[in-house]
Amino acid sequence: MIVFITGASAGFGAAMARTFVKNGHQVVLAARRKDRLDALAKELGESALPIAMDVTDKNSIEEALSMLPQSWRQIDVLINNAGLALNTKPAYEVPLEDWETMIATNIKGLVTMTHALLPAMVERGNGLVINIGSVAGRTPYPGGNVYGATKAFVEQFTLNLRADLAGTGVRATNIAPGLCGGTEFSNVRLRDDAAAAKVYEGTQPLTAEDIAETAYWIASLPPHVNINQIEMMPTCQGYGPLNIKRNLG
Template sequence: MIVFITGASAGFGAEMARTFVKNGHQVVISARRSERLAELAAELGEAALPLELDVTDPASIADALAMLPQSWRQIDVLINNAGLALGTKPAQEAPLEDWETMIATNCAGLARMTRAILPAMVERGSGLVINLGSVAGHYPYPGGNVYGATKAFVEQFTLNLRADLAGTGVRATNLAPGLCGGTEFSNVRFKGDDAAAAKVYEGTTPLTAKDIAETAYWIATLPPHVNVNSIELMPTCQGFAPFNIKRV
């Protein structure tokens, strides 16, 4: 199969690329950071095709897809992995530009990529879209504000895709991880504050990018009549907290 992964220059995306290539599939690895893509492509060999692409830029998406060689254009699996969290300040203090960046990437970028690839899947009568959601899209927490809202969009968008795609042979899954370490996620969220990022995982055994990659691979290799609507993963060290109550 041919797999197209956004945000493939690091973290979940890079590990998913490794997993699919290791199992004999071709992978289009796309991201903004071309140097990182070149390094990953060198590691993975001819089964990986690097493609510089910014999901927040419609022209970048169109140009990148137009550059795909003919033999790579039948995308069997689209993994909308590109996304980010920025900050943990309460809503009344959070920078508006952080909100706008998360919405542009996690919502608009994901929707654009889906709309670009989906028609050909429907025409062929087969395909799979895996959208990277989060437990933050299901459960609110202080400081999660717009990040959690963007992941709630991912969940609802995926379920609505299922409503539209019934009977087409095209599948859609919301893959929603909980606490996951070993990636740039928290470093990006805390804008390079490595100490703050490390504190998130202090004393825990979080999920890993490999766990997420193996889950995505399992979903993609199920029989074509099986659709996983949504799958939520947490490490055993994570659970559910009491309601947030402020006392005076």
């Protein structure tokens, strides 16, 4: 099985790469930070192929795919993992650039990659697209604004893929994690390492390895089984009350 992972240089992507290679599969490692990709590829050996690529740039995607060796071109599993959150301020205070970056990465990059690889999967009659969503795609919270909206898109896009792919043999899944530590997610979002550490203070969050094991389980199921969506949370996390702003003065 050949697995193509975007955002493979760290976090979920690197953990998934390790898990698939450990279980005997080939992995294309795609991300912008080539130095990290090369280090991961050195760790994983010949079963990993690093390829520098920016999912927000269609030309970069096309060039990266054209550079794949012939023996690596039959992608069995596409994992659209590249994504990010920026800012937790209210919508009226967030710079437009942060919204644009999230939309370009979490939506545009995901659909461009899917559009590039899906037709060949349908032609072969097998394949799997795993999209990495978030509980934020279904559960709104203050400061979630465009990040949550992009993950709602991921969920709905995945379900609509399922509608179009019925009978083709190609599967599609949305993995929607909750609180997950040990990645760069909060560091990137908050742009403050100390503040990012406080997000996980006193918790036992999900880990990147938990997400990787889930992705591998989905990919290893019999080809007639489709997991439409998995929403995951650590046991320390749950649903809270609706946000109420009280003016008692």
